[in-house]
Amino acid sequence: xxxxxxxxxxxxxxxxxxxxxxxxxxxxxxxxxxxxxxxxxxxxxxxxxxxxxxxxxxxxxxxxxxxxxxxxxxxxxxxxxxxxxxxxxxxxxxxxxxxxxxxxxxxxxxxxxxxxxxxxxxxxxxxxxxxxxxxxxxxxxxxxxxxxxxxxxxxxxxxxxxxxxxxxxxxxxxxxxxxxxxxxxxxxxxxxxxxxxxxxxxxxxxxxxxxxxxxxxxxxxxxxxxxxxxxxxxxxxxxxxxxxxxxxxxxxxxxxxxxxxxxxxx
Numbered sequence: 001x002x003x004x005x006x007x008x009x010x011x012x013x014x015x016x017x018x019x020x021x022x023x024x025x026x027x028x029x030x031x032x033x034x035x036x037x038x039x040x041x042x043x044x045x046x047x048x049x050x051x052x053x054x055x056x057x058x059x060x061x062x063x064x065x066x067x068x069x070x071x072x073x074x075x076x077x078x079x080x081x082x083x084x085x086x087x088x089x090x091x092x093x094x095x096x097x098x099x100x101x102x103x104x105x106x107x108x109x110x111x112x113x114x115x116x117x118x119x120x121x122x123x124x125x126x127x128x129x130x131x132x133x134x135x136x137x138x139x140x141x142x143x144x145x146x147x148x149x150x151x152x153x154x155x156x157x158x159x160x161x162x163x164x165x166x167x168x169x170x171x172x173x174x175x176x177x178x179x180x181x182x183x184x185x186x187x188x189x190x191x192x193x194x195x196x197x198x199x200x201x202x203x204x205x206x207x208x209x210x211x212x213x214x215x216x217x218x219x220x221x222x223x224x225x226x227x228x229x230x231x232x233x234x235x236x237x238x239x240x241x242x243x244x245x246x247x248x249x250x251x252x253x254x255x256x257x258x259x260x261x262x263x264x265x266x
Contacts, residue, residue, distance in 0.1 A: 005204050007035035008065070009233035012042065017244040019044030022097035024090065026050040026080050026138060027107035029059040031205030032155065035232035036104060036239045037062055041069035043240055048074035048093040050107065072097070080107045080134030081126070083141075090141040100145040102243045105135040105177075106155040110170040124169050131173035135180060148192035149249075153242045154181050156199035158259055174199070178255050185253030194252040196242040201259035204229040226260040234258070 023040050027033040028049025037047045047066050051059045059075050066073035074096050078085040094100050109130040113119050139152055146152075159167055160174025178197055185195035235258050241247045242256070 003204075005031060005035075006231040006233045007031075007038060007236075009035060009039060009042075009236060012039060012233070012237060014039075014042035014044065014069075017043040017240065017246050018102070021045045021101040021243075022048070022093065022099050023102035023104065023243065024048045024050065024093045024100060024138075024142070025104040025106055026134065027155075028104075029055040029062055032200070032203060032232045032235050033104070033106045034058075034062045034065065035236035036106070037073070038065045038069060039236045039240050040102070040243065041066040041071035041073070043244070044071065045102065045243075046072040046074070046097050048076055048089075048096070050076045050078060050080060050089050052079060053077040080138060081129040083133075083137040086134065086137035087141040090138070090145065094145050099147075100142055101147070101150050103138060103142045103146070103150075103152045104155070104239060104243075105138055105152070107131075107134055108155065108170075110167055112166040113168070114166060116168055119169055127169040128173055128176075131170065132176045132180065135177060139184065143188075143193075146191075146193050149245050150193050151243050151245075151248075152184065152188075152193065152195045153239050154195070154197040156181070156197045156255060158199060158201045158257065158262070161199060161255070161257070162264065181255065182253045189252060194242070194248065196248070196252060197255045198235065198238045198242070199255050199257045200230065200235050201257070201262055202229045203235055204231055228260070230258065230260055 023045045025033050028037050029051035040047050063073035076089045109127050154177050156177045157174040159171035160178050164171040181197040
């Protein structure tokens with residue numbers, strides 16, 4: 001991908017907000033997930049990442065970046081559409097780190113289509129199984145291990161707030177994620193587990209060139225007030241905010257938009 005997404009956030013200075021905690025991030029091999037992993041580690045957390053097996057090389061790069069921050073990185077290859085795998089991923093994280101304090105549901109699948117008729121039944125199903133079923137499976141598996149003060153952070157999208165002409169299935173799942181976030185936050189309030197969602201606008205990630213034609217990739221983010229896509233490192237601090245009790249102990253059920261100056265959504 002040219003240019004490469006920026007994930008290292010050189011201007012971000014850690015202050016121990018997540019010291020002694022452990023996090024599990026799905027889709028952590030690249031893009032937003034990778035940058036979140038790096039900043040979590042910079043704030044003191046050990047980080048496990050879930051990723052599809054073909055993305056092993058990218059996952060190794062993320063692990064090295066975590067370890068460069070002086071924390072432990074754990075690689076867990078597998079598919080979040082499989083409920084049994086999600087249970088295993090959580091169990092592996094707890095066994096290796098001794099605890100689980102933060103779950104980030106970030107894994108996603110998208111593919112552009114010009115009309116509803118172009119979306120096959122199988123692709124519709126895959127999009128929902130990845131983008132919303134996987135979030136449910138991971139949250140359900142994690143809950144027995146999450147103590148009061150823990151956090152679940154879901155990755156939504158501007159498409160879940162405004163819709164998307166050529167991402168009908170993807171936008172539908174993101175809307176579901178937003179509702180899932182608010183509902184689960186209400187359900188877990190008595191257990192003092194916070195559930196929030198970061199809903200980015202156009203971000204420069206590897207998901208773009210594999211899901212859109214080149215002419216659309218070239219214009220990605222050009223219609224924002226800032227006239228460019230955001231970088232993963234510009235979104236990741238929002239996840240730190242929701243993960244940190246110091247920052248967000250009284251915040252749950254929120255959908256935080258990161259839209260490059262766009263003000264219509266949210």
